[in-house]
Amino acid sequence: MTPSPAPATPNEALTLFERTRSRTDALAAPLTPEDMMLQSMEDASPAKWHLAHTTWFFEEFILKPRLPGYQSPDDRFAFLFNSYYTQAGPRHARDKRGLVSRPGGQAVRDYRAHIEDSLARLLSAARDDADDIAGLVELGCHHEMQHQELLVTDLLHGLSFNPLLPTYKDPEPLAVTEEVPLSFTRHAGGLAEIGHSGSGFAYDCESPRHQTFLHPFEIADRPVTNRDWIAFIQDGGYDDPRHWFMEGHAVAQRDGWEHPLYWWKQDDEWWTYTLRGPQPVALDAPVVHVSYYEADAYARWAGARLPTEAEHEIAFKDTPIGGNLMGDAKNTGALRPLPGPGVWGDVWEWTASDFAPYPGFRPPEGALGEYNGKFMVNQRVLRGGSCATPREQMRATYRTFFYPHQRWQMLGLRLARDVT
The missing domain is CATH 3.90.1580.10 (paralog of FGE (formylglycine-generating enzyme))
Structure with a gap:
């Protein structure tokens, strides 16, 4: 996966980054701490893990190699929140992500805030490689968008096992429609x-x-x-x-x-x-x-x-x-x-x-x-x-x-x- 042929400027990348992260936060906002831990099968991941993994992506591929003096809030996150990048190091078993109750939800939100502040600082600096960094940020945002889709579909699968059949969004009936002929x-x-x-x-x-x-x-x-x-x-x-x-x-x-x-x-x-x-x-x-x-x-x-x-x-x-x-x-x-x-x-x-x-x-x-x-x-x-x-x-x-x-x-x- 590579940045686009014409990557965004640093200002455009920062705007996209803020917009993307805001949407992820909005998707997670209705969830209880228990919802955030659901993992119903190996193909699915807990919402908390999605929030942490997309944050790790920016840290691993942009901040660690590009921001001088960068310090992770917890070096163990590199093991917990890697997905399948073997060249980035070892990782926690995929089918055991729902068992990682610590760090808790607030610690993951703090991790996200730490990365967001660090990345904003990096994008605001005058650097010879600013356009390359902007392209990587754009890539990271599209990666997070994919996980936004996974977050809600994984959640749907997890909630479907609850006999109470809970709602994530308010129920809203569909309008009565007529059949559209197949052409x-x-x-x-x-x-x-x-x-x-x-x-x-x-x-x-x-x-x-x-x-x-x-x-x-x-x-x-x-x-x-x-x-x-x-x-x-x-x-x-x-x-x-x-x-x-x-x-x-x-x-x-x-x-x-x-x-x-x-x-x-x-x-x-x-x-x-x-x-x-x-x-x-x-x-x-x-x-x-x-x-x-x-x-x-x-x-x-x-x-x-x-x-x-x-x-x-x-x-x-x-x-x-x-x-x-x-x-x-x-x-x-x-x-x-x-x-x-x-x-x-x-x-x-x-x-x-x-x-x-x-x-x-x-x-x-x-x-x-x-x-x-x-x-x-x-x-x-x-x-x-x-x-x-x-x-x-x-x-x-x-x-x-x-x-x-x-x-x-x-x-x-x-x-x-x-x-x-």
């Missing part, structure tokens, strides 16, 4: 260019920009909805192995999948658990919390397929970034999918593409080079952002990735078809 837009295919180039922030895995050949295809104008998914359930889609990869069907049978994560039937109506508590499933909102295996099975059942990431990028590269994404610190957004035909926000959309390096990709040297390159195996690319993705993160080239069995993130799908 497709045709694309001619041919030689196309994808990937990031030019100014503006991007992760290293979005480059180099390169050519790829696309056969003619059609892509749906809206994501698959809950209404669509219920038809799949009612037609026995979960039980019919004809639609499934063998491995996916085995996982579904082993884990008892019969519907998306967080759904249940109550008085013959589908309900779901959300960050706003339990609510009836909104029929015309995009389906969410489905794995790649489920998404691919649904697409086959529907007589379609999942788009490749190149098809997705080409189809929507000129669509302005908007829609149901996470907002600013004062209004973090709906934090649940909303009915509508948009492409940005609501749910990340599974693609048929492996998370693999683009032609010519080379990870940077050092620990920061571990950010993306080491994960380019056995994972699938998703595009489009979700209701938990900060708006500042989004661009048409943005690639996120998850393992095909994972469901706890805001994961959905959009259909594509070959043109013959």
Whole structure:
């Protein structure tokens, strides 16, 4: 992972830093100390750890090597709050993060304040490497934005085990909507260019920009909805192995999948658990919390397929970034999918593409080079952002990735078809 080709100025980086940290604080503000400790599975992390790890990132990669005389408030934090950067040193076991009750919440907030003061001092100094530091700060802010998304989705998973089904945000009913007919837009295919180039922030895995050949295809104008998914359930889609990869069907049978994560039937109506508590499933909102295996099975059942990431990028590269994404610190957004035909926000959309390096990709040297390159195996690319993705993160080239069995993130799908 590298800073953008045209990094922010020190003043711009400081403004972005303050805005990003403020949003994280706002996301954590409603949480009790007990909420901050929840770790419901190895894939998820406690909210307190997210706050500390994003702080460690700035300390480890900017303050320690760049600010003369810098002293950490506690050298043991380097072990506790490293995630997977092997070149940065040893780290606490990932599946034991929820057992770290000390340092407490106030100590973590003090740690954040210490780093924020130190970084502001560094950015205010006249230095020959000021632009390089600004670029690293920009990188750290985008890293923290990713953890803002993880913070709320990890929290949702943890709270879902509470029989009281507590709310994180105030309940708010969705407006009654009418079904949006499924339609497709045709694309001619041919030689196309994808990937990031030019100014503006991007992760290293979005480059180099390169050519790829696309056969003619059609892509749906809206994501698959809950209404669509219920038809799949009612037609026995979960039980019919004809639609499934063998491995996916085995996982579904082993884990008892019969519907998306967080759904249940109550008085013959589908309900779901959300960050706003339990609510009836909104029929015309995009389906969410489905794995790649489920998404691919649904697409086959529907007589379609999942788009490749190149098809997705080409189809929507000129669509302005908007829609149901996470907002600013004062209004973090709906934090649940909303009915509508948009492409940005609501749910990340599974693609048929492996998370693999683009032609010519080379990870940077050092620990920061571990950010993306080491994960380019056995994972699938998703595009489009979700209701938990900060708006500042989004661009048409943005690639996120998850393992095909994972469901706890805001994961959905959009259909594509070959043109013959």
